[in-house]
Amino acid sequence: MTDKIKNIAIIAHVDHGKTTLIDSLMKQSGMFRDNQKVDERVMDSGDLEKERGITILAKPTSIRWNDVRINIIDTPGHADFGGEVERVLHMADGVILLCDAAEGPMPQTKFVLGKALAQGLKPIVIINKVDRPDGRPEEVIDEVFDLFVSLDANDEQLDFPIMYASGRDGWCAAELDDPRENLHPLLNLILEHTPDPAVDPSKPFAMLATLLDSDPFLGRCLTGRVVQGSAKVNTNVQALNLDGKKVEAGRLTKLL
Known part of the structure; x- marks a missing residue:
């Protein structure tokens, strides 16, 4: 049933922590057994991806949360693979924009975000690595908003929800001074903010x-x-x- 599915892509500049965040989501959603050994960067399965520590090919995974199947598409963050990102965005009904709390939005972020906005997707913005000593999350939020405006985002897209996170430590919070316990707030926000797939089951497959x-x-x-x-x-x-x-x-x- 389509009301039990959410399709969401995660976009970010290279090394902003996207694949690490997905690893934490997979672990906290109960995808792995308690006694199961899990490698870091599970989604980077290719030899070259493991060697370079970056995502090259977009790839999906699925987790379950509150009886809903969340299909997550991990996308490349390097500018050389922008075409790969643009192609797989058509699989998504929502998108998470991940930004480093110190570096802020980067040139590749603008390219990919522009494609997502043009497709009509309504982003969730996550400021990651807020525990960095040089982090400046509030300034980065202003920069992200300015980026949305420069890309002609509509009013709905400009009203994006914001969360602060540390994908490495496995927590996410709506406010900087909120408890830093787990990623459950993000999982709940995905269910609330991401539209259901629009599919007519009566038509031919x-x-x-x-x-x-x-x-x-x-x-x-x-x-x-x-x-x-x-x-x-x-x-x-x-x-x-x-x-x-x-x-x-x-x-x-x-x-x-």
Whole structure:
């Protein structure tokens, strides 16, 4: 049921703590067992990503919170991979903008945020790393607001909720002097602020595929946004190009 799903992307400049925040969200949502060993930067699974410590390919994960499935899309923060971010934003109904409390919004932040605003997404703004000695969170909020204005954000987008966080330490708060306990306030805000997907289940199944991967057990795996209808295992499907012409036909063997 679509009212039990939230699709949200997280955008930020490189090294502003985006992937670390997602790691903490995954752990606190109960995704892992208490006795399960979990590597840092779980979402950076590629060899080059692990070597360089940055996200190169956008990739989704899902967590459950209060009986709602939250699909989170981790996006690259480096300017060289801006096209990857622009492509996967079409999968999201909401977006989290993460800014370093010391560095503030950076040039890549402006590019990606502009794409999100143009798509009509209403951001949640998180000022991360507020425990840095050189942090200046209140000034950074002013800079973020000025950035929104320069990108012609509408009134709804300008009325963005703000949270302060330390993704590394796993806490988020609505005010700087609030208790710094966990990320539950952020999870609750995602449920409250992110719109439900607009899908008409009565129409034939159609999905906009944005990510293609290969699994040694499952074969080709497509990730994307369901724009209408519904599907189940063993449904026959067709792949169409941008002109609507059939490229190939296949069958759904597993839904994740």
